[in-house]
Amino acid sequence: MKLARSMMTLCLMVGLACTPGPARVTRADRPEPAQANARCLWCYDAVIATMPASPRPGDHIRVLCAAVWSDSCVPVYSCHELQDGTIRVISVCSVPPGTGCLTVLTPFCHFASVGPLPTGTYRVEWYIVDLRLDDVLRLCATADFEVAQPPYSLYLPLLPKAAGPEAALGW
Numbered sequence: 001m002k003l004a005r006s007m008m009t010l011c012l013m014v015g016l017a018c019t020p021g022p023a024r025v026t027r028a029d030r031p032e033p034a035q036a037n038a039r040c041l042w043c044y045d046a047v048i049a050t051m052p053a054s055p056r057p058g059d060h061i062r063v064l065c066a067a068v069w070s071d072s073c074v075p076v077y078s079c080h081e082l083q084d085g086t087i088r089v090i091s092v093c094s095v096p097p098g099t100g101c102l103t104v105l106t107p108f109c110h111f112a113s114v115g116p117l118p119t120g121t122y123r124v125e126w127y128i129v130d131l132r133l134d135d136v137l138r139l140c141a142t143a144d145f146e147v148a149q150p151p152y153s154l155y156l157p158l159l160p161k162a163a164g165p166e167a168a169l170g171w
Contacts, residue, residue: 043067043075044105046141048124055147058116065089065126066109067140073101074108075128087114087124094131117147
């Protein structure tokens with residue numbers, strides 16, 4: 001939790017308004033370190049959020065994907081697609097030959113500009129492919145959010161002040 005807050009602060013420091021939406025985040029299953037391939041690099045503490053936090057129909061929606069990567073060569077946003085109520089965000093980690101990566105935990109975040117969506121419930125699936133290993137898409141995190149109409153408001157006109165004896169009393 002503390003790490004997620006510091007990642008949000010980092011995004012704000014670089015000028016990105018990172019307001020988390022009402023998204024329920026679940027992590028993809030990852031192998032235990034003893035079972036994982038030594039070269040396999042995973043992301044940790046993944047967060048998916050929407051901006052605005054409670055989107056309405058017609059709002060321009062952006063999806064924030066943030067995590068901590070296991071080295072300094074962090075993935076970058078590649079593309080996204082919307083199909084049957086599921087938004088798939090794909091990030092790619094690729095390093096030019098001969099380039100080294102520092103073995104240090106590195107926070108990163110990026111946005112997918114989804115645009116306006118009609119009323120409904122949507123799922124965001126964030127995939128990362130590490131081209132240094134293979135070309136397999138690995139699920140990093142998922143989150144659900146809802147685009148809903150605002151509640152209706154009733155506005156009543158202001159009533160004029162009474163001109164009778166109660167006006168003298170200041171009522």
